[in-house]
Amino acid sequence: MTDIDRELLRATFGQDADLYDRARPGYPDQMFADLVALAGLGPQSRVLEIGCGTGQATRPLARLGCTVVAVELSAEMAAVARRHLRDFPNVTVEVAAFEEWTPPLTPFDLVVSATAFHWIDPDVRVGKSADVLRLGGTLALIHSEHVAGGTERFFVDAQGCYERFDPRTPPGLRQTPAADIPDDPSEFDRSGRFGPARFRRYEWEQTYSTRAYLDLLMTYSGTRSLPRPAREGLLECLAGLVDRDHDGQVSKRYLTRLTLGQKTA
Numbered sequence: 001m002t003d004i005d006r007e008l009l010r011a012t013f014g015q016d017a018d019l020y021d022r023a024r025p026g027y028p029d030q031m032f033a034d035l036v037a038l039a040g041l042g043p044q045s046r047v048l049e050i051g052c053g054t055g056q057a058t059r060p061l062a063r064l065g066c067t068v069v070a071v072e073l074s075a076e077m078a079a080v081a082r083r084h085l086r087d088f089p090n091v092t093v094e095v096a097a098f099e100e101w102t103p104p105l106t107p108f109d110l111v112v113s114a115t116a117f118h119w120i121d122p123d124v125r126v127g128k129s130a131d132v133l134r135l136g137g138t139l140a141l142i143h144s145e146h147v148a149g150g151t152e153r154f155f156v157d158a159q160g161c162y163e164r165f166d167p168r169t170p171p172g173l174r175q176t177p178a179a180d181i182p183d184d185p186s187e188f189d190r191s192g193r194f195g196p197a198r199f200r201r202y203e204w205e206q207t208y209s210t211r212a213y214l215d216l217l218m219t220y221s222g223t224r225s226l227p228r229p230a231r232e233g234l235l236e237c238l239a240g241l242v243d244r245d246h247d248g249q250v251s252k253r254y255l256t257r258l259t260l261g262q263k264t265a
């Protein structure tokens with residue numbers, strides 16, 4: 001992705017922050033339990049979250065009672081996050097691009113980013129995260145992948161809709177089995193500032209009505225950035241498949257990957 005594409009696409013989330021909030025799922029409880037245990041989090045901990053969106057990962061962290069500073073690019077997303085978090089005086093949401101954000105002098109015990117790190121400038125994200133962590137602090141990255149499973153027939157047929165309406169779709173694309181998605185320590189390793197990365201993986205499914213599935217698709221930067229006629233054609237084509245062939249309900253399988261590195265330098 002070029003820098004220009006990244007900056008254009010990452011700005012799409014705030015175009016309808018309430019839709020994002022309604023349609024995007026959160027993360028498995030077990031993942032937060034593992035994050036707390038592996039990062040050694042407690043009520044005294046200081047946590048920085050990069051790209052909190054409307055607070056999908058912020059809310060479980062807020063409930064731990066620790067201090068959370070969340071940095072979010074979009075003022076609209078941040079406003080929804082603040083609404084959800086208004087009962088948590090331990091949480092502040094700041095509107096800024098992480099790349100340009102001025103950190104406080106007190107270092108953090110954990111820097112976490114959920115489905116957002118890939119939107120940050122690759123030349124800045126790991127180094128700046130390390131800079132704001134105390135020695136021994138943890139950088140935790142949460143990645144979301146759509147993997148093989150769920151209503152498999154629907155996803156095979158959906159490819160036809162994508163090939164018809166989205167020219168960026170590689171022909172014959174199929175869902176990737178979770179086992180074929182590797183854990184990847186390379187960014188941590190390259191930085192030279194973290195010990196060996198640790199990994200956890202969680203697979204789960206969510207069922208969507210036709211409306212809820214279209215709403216979910218409208219939270220994806222890829223769908224939002226299509227020209228309007230193509231976007232409407234794509235959504236109509238997919239809705240037809242869900243309604244006609246699957247009684248108005250499909251399941252999608254997710255792989256949530258947690259990658260943790262401990263700051264050594």
Ligand SMILES: C[S@@+](CC[C@H](N)C(=O)[O-])C[C@H]1O[C@@H](n2cnc3c(N)ncnc32)[C@H](O)[C@@H]1O
Pocket residue numbers: 010013014024050051052053054055056057071072073074077096097098099113114115116119120121
């Ligand atoms: C896919 S959403 C993830 C939101 C939320 N963390 C979640 O788990 O659903 C990516 C978020 O990162 C934010 N974002 C993108 N680039 C950013 C940047 N440079 N600095 C801070 N936030 C950024 C976007 O505005 C968006 O809210």
